[in-house]
Amino acid sequence: MKPDLIALDIKMPKMDGFEFLEYIKSTPAYSDIPVIALTVQSRSMHVDKGIALGADFYLPKPFSLDNLLQFIEIIMGDKSI
Secondary structure (H helix, E strand, O other), X not given: OOOOOEEEEOOOOOOOHHHHHHHHHHOOOOOOOOEEEEEOOOOHHHHHHHHHOOXXXXXXXXXXXXXXXXXXXXXXXXXXX
């Protein structure tokens, strides 16, 4: 089953979130899945890289649950949680 949305942490062991983002956006079966990148790496170069690789939103940590839910509602439209 294909997910409706991916919330992706950029700092992960083995494969970082940028690598994973690049993989899913270059794989036709997954490329249309919206992605929210979550990370402590909030410098503009990291944000730019995440957006360039296909993230729909880049949310720096710490973030509020309300902010995350707002982005989910924007992405999911009337299909939101």
